[in-house]
Amino acid sequence: xxxxxxxxxxYLLLDTSGSMSGEPIAAVGQGVKALLADLRSxxxxxxxxxxxxxxxxxxxxxxxxxxxxxxxxxPKLIASGATALGSALKLLxxxxxxxxxxxxxxxxxxxxxxxxxxxxxxxxDSWQIAADAIKKNKPxxxxxxxxxxxxxxxxxxxxxEIVIRLDTLQPDSLxxxxxxxxxxxxxxxxxIAQIAADTPINLPPPPPQIQIVP
Amino acid sequence: xTVLDATLTDGRVVQYVLTDNPPSGGMKKTYFSPDRSCVxxxxxxxxxxxxxxxxxxxxAILGKFNPTITQDKGGSAASQTSADYFKRLFCWPVGIxxxxxxxxxxxxYPDSFFFADGPFKGREKEGGWFLGSxxxxxxxxxxxxxxxxxxxxxxxxxxxxxxxxxxxxxxxxLSSKNVLIDPVHGASVIIDIDSLVVPGLYPPDVMGSPxxxxxxxxxxxxxxxDDPNRxxxxxxxxxxxxxxxxxxxxxxxxxLRGPKVHSTAxxxxxxxxxxxxxxxxxxxxxxxSNQPRDLNLPCAILGQELANxxxxxxxxxxxxxxxxxxxxxWERGLVKTWDMLIPCDNPGCSHQAFVLWNPHDIRxxxxxxAYPISTLPVLKLRSERRPGQWLADGQIVAFHNQSLFxxxxxxxxxxxxxxxxxxxxxxxFHQGRWLLINQAMDSLxxxxxNRVPIGSAVELKDRAKFRLSQQPHGRIAEVQLLRIxxxxxxxxxxxxxxxxxxxxxCGTPITHMPPATRFSGLPPAPAxxxxxxxPPPQSPGISRAGRVAEASPPLTxxxxxxxxxDYWQEKVKTYATLVIAFGSFTTAITTLIxxxxx
Numbered sequence: 001x002x003x004x005x006x007x008x009x010x011y012l013l014l015d016t017s018g019s020m021s022g023e024p025i026a027a028v029g030q031g032v033k034a035l036l037a038d039l040r041s042x043x044x045x046x047x048x049x050x051x052x053x054x055x056x057x058x059x060x061x062x063x064x065x066x067x068x069x070x071x072x073x074x075p076k077l078i079a080s081g082a083t084a085l086g087s088a089l090k091l092l093x094x095x096x097x098x099x100x101x102x103x104x105x106x107x108x109x110x111x112x113x114x115x116x117x118x119x120x121x122x123x124x125d126s127w128q129i130a131a132d133a134i135k136k137n138k139p140x141x142x143x144x145x146x147x148x149x150x151x152x153x154x155x156x157x158x159x160x161e162i163v164i165r166l167d168t169l170q171p172d173s174l175x176x177x178x179x180x181x182x183x184x185x186x187x188x189x190x191x192i193a194q195i196a197a198d199t200p201i202n203l204p205p206p207p208p209q210i211q212i213v214p
Numbered sequence: 215x216t217v218l219d220a221t222l223t224d225g226r227v228v229q230y231v232l233t234d235n236p237p238s239g240g241m242k243k244t245y246f247s248p249d250r251s252c253v254x255x256x257x258x259x260x261x262x263x264x265x266x267x268x269x270x271x272x273x274a275i276l277g278k279f280n281p282t283i284t285q286d287k288g289g290s291a292a293s294q295t296s297a298d299y300f301k302r303l304f305c306w307p308v309g310i311x312x313x314x315x316x317x318x319x320x321x322x323y324p325d326s327f328f329f330a331d332g333p334f335k336g337r338e339k340e341g342g343w344f345l346g347s348x349x350x351x352x353x354x355x356x357x358x359x360x361x362x363x364x365x366x367x368x369x370x371x372x373x374x375x376x377x378x379x380x381x382x383x384x385x386x387x388l389s390s391k392n393v394l395i396d397p398v399h400g401a402s403v404i405i406d407i408d409s410l411v412v413p414g415l416y417p418p419d420v421m422g423s424p425x426x427x428x429x430x431x432x433x434x435x436x437x438x439x440d441d442p443n444r445x446x447x448x449x450x451x452x453x454x455x456x457x458x459x460x461x462x463x464x465x466x467x468x469x470l471r472g473p474k475v476h477s478t479a480x481x482x483x484x485x486x487x488x489x490x491x492x493x494x495x496x497x498x499x500x501x502x503s504n505q506p507r508d509l510n511l512p513c514a515i516l517g518q519e520l521a522n523x524x525x526x527x528x529x530x531x532x533x534x535x536x537x538x539x540x541x542x543x544w545e546r547g548l549v550k551t552w553d554m555l556i557p558c559d560n561p562g563c564s565h566q567a568f569v570l571w572n573p574h575d576i577r578x579x580x581x582x583x584a585y586p587i588s589t590l591p592v593l594k595l596r597s598e599r600r601p602g603q604w605l606a607d608g609q610i611v612a613f614h615n616q617s618l619f620x621x622x623x624x625x626x627x628x629x630x631x632x633x634x635x636x637x638x639x640x641x642x643f644h645q646g647r648w649l650l651i652n653q654a655m656d657s658l659x660x661x662x663x664n665r666v667p668i669g670s671a672v673e674l675k676d677r678a679k680f681r682l683s684q685q686p687h688g689r690i691a692e693v694q695l696l697r698i699x700x701x702x703x704x705x706x707x708x709x710x711x712x713x714x715x716x717x718x719x720c721g722t723p724i725t726h727m728p729p730a731t732r733f734s735g736l737p738p739a740p741a742x743x744x745x746x747x748x749p750p751p752q753s754p755g756i757s758r759a760g761r762v763a764e765a766s767p768p769l770t771x772x773x774x775x776x777x778x779x780d781y782w783q784e785k786v787k788t789y790a791t792l793v794i795a796f797g798s799f800t801t802a803i804t805t806l807i808x809x810x811x812x
Contacts, residue, residue, distance in 0.1 A: 005347070006481055041334065043342035043349045044391075070348065103478040111481045179235055204238075205258055 113140030341390030359397025366400025
């Protein structure tokens, strides 16, 4: 059976810069926890979804490598430092290259990864080259979330077409965001075969706290 | 707790409890009524609300197409019995909500469709839990059910789809998500009824779910919806999805998911081809390119009837929709195969039953355990199609504790939703002989031509022929006694069950029944009493309480048990009748023994 089961890789890129410290980072931690609990109640998600967490502050780190849902350990999130978005994008690209199974004549490759990027500020490193590369190569379906008033939507638009805005970093907003992420993963794991490789993915309608940036 | 009112089209008001993150599927979000007896579901998309067809479609589904309401009340059921039966097989909506939003009211599923135990306690038993290799491992053993009950749930499913198609409806999105299953009791319920397709009237609004979409639908999805070559979900695509589900629940693997790579461009492209235009059965007899390495239980273990249907569904009809078996054919094939199931003697066996598919080697294919008694009778059933002309039209393995029902006795009774589920007779292996004990047949006749009263038995000797009923449409049974273990002595008639040769029994007579080598299920009772009335059916694998429900394939949980509490009462009554009828114990025993020897 192993040889024919494709995986749905899911990457969470989370901003852990100093501006997230306090209530926001605690809410993000809670959000990841709730996301796991929700996905673990869905048979299709348990069967296909694999999760990885990459955080970025002054440096970018892959806190959890791509791990199957039931074995995933939620990472400890600490907020401090700057916003190394460029490094995070480079790390993501390397991780996908290393962890996602490719399609080959004798191997069923993984589904196109689903990537959620959340940031609350302006990048502090050089990010443009990495952003352009991601947008051009499309290693996965990337959904970028500008959280709070300090985030720059235009930066995110340079990375991906799908940008959403979260007006505040209040726990309720973050909770709604992670619930929406979870619903998106569930819908994708169920309907993945219907997605034409290059058409936009089918996302569930966002809650009132989230606006889609046209 | 915030309780709100939902107003229905007919003015009724249903209350529901507002929750923060209601369970939500692709189309709707769900709220429970305060007593959790029903759910109120609202559509996500405003467009669905404003779709002028939405309301009229819902009205038609709840009204004239509704198999859970009788015709005189505006539904489509021919009788109340039928309506009540299908209420258990469908979660049919009972009301349309117009305020505060457009939605529907549906009954909550019975408790048996929610996990009672384990890490997913309280969650709906969608089929996916049982099919995924990861999720299945996480389920407690108490939720997995035995193989016989998997046949039972497949019969429920096929019967429900047959009923939809009879009404001119198509489900359009049959999948492991939209059919909840209860393998413990052998039941299933079809949900998400509100998006049913009425061909020509209400077009489908979904393509289906991955893995269940018919190849022609996936293969033509690039065409515009109004293109004449575009295939949309319909009854024939339901037939594909139903075949996939039955194959999956019986063999725990997908019929089309194998190792073959169709495209290296992307997983999505490969999937579209593997399920669409390039779809290839993993057990294809001449093209093994999609066959998994670990495929060791071929579909032949389902018996000839089902193997034929599998071939029509996934070889002949895979890309030729009109060749696919109809739901009614699956239902019939499953019911016939149910009669060929034999309990596995190994209490640790994962499946607890297997189909008699190879009479040369009667052995459980799942655990390798051989049948424990040296002989096994099969009753070949014949019907009088023209005066004096008896045609083979069925068979049933008469294992210890097997029951015969009215649809075995008469050729004009179908074991569907309307059939009486009172056992008519049962088989036992007793003191080295196979007996058929009459429980309710009024004119069972011994091979010698004597009436066999209720509580008495016919001995099942090889080639014995006897009438199950003298009434019109009553069948003849002919015994074929299979010998276990020594293939040299197997009679020439012992060919795969269901094949034409097997239907025409011409076995070599076995004159001496060998003594029982091993038998654990017989109740220890004094010899004088054991034959009168007959030994009650009892075996380690099948508990008394569950017997009726287990023995009658088409029932959903609990419904069969109504006859169970009466069993012993009935037994006692039978006993008393018999004692009165024969005057004394001795006469009774003599009569019975003489009948057995005839």
